[in-house]
Amino acid sequence: MSRTIWLVRHGQRVDNVDKKWKENNSTKWDDPELTIRGKQQAHEVGKHFANMNIEAIITSPYTRCIETSAQIAAMMENKSTKICVEP
Template identity: 45%
Template structure:
């Protein structure tokens, strides 16, 4: 690797259960998996605003958590891209911290994912097919995230990358790259330059500049 490349890191948008409440969502007849709520209307709008912000950037690879809210976020982001769009790679290693999930986690199936966004790279081989056990804490996914991010960067040594994940896993990405846990709000953007296989420079983290409504982004859920 001889040239710097960019890593864009985005948390999913506002969840439906953030609006109607977790109990109401769980009791809803539309609730198939209590730990896999879809985006709210606002969440979809937030994701579109991320897409507008990133639409002028050169992005070659998109890796996304298999949870519905992340795939919906990716679909809205990519809907703002013109011309040839990068394929969406579903990576379970970017999934939610397991302490916040059912056992097993209630992520979307590949069939459901393709219904949300048909342009999925079905030949992609994930870093993790089955997630390993994790300590019951917000930073419990730290080891998994370190393996995921380092493996992806090694497999794809050139080209700009967009990662779409969750609050705690993204905080763990920051921990892996910069040695500090750093939580982020919904549909905020992180911008990182990789200057060598082991050298990273932080340009932005938890950036809200692109969002028309910067309030109540759930960036302090610890």
């Protein structure tokens, strides 16, 4: 049986457009969320994968990655697609 693995990078991070984000969010160290554009990017990727039979989305625990994965999973016709968070 063959298996296809897709690699997707997270959407645009807020610290890429707000250069002061890091100094204003010192408690979050390096875990910025997605920008509005980043959420739209994740939505577009989700539309691309929507009708594919994807069993699992494996993501890192960073907020931007989980937000991207959740948006992709929300678009899936296969509602049994699970998100697995891996360090």
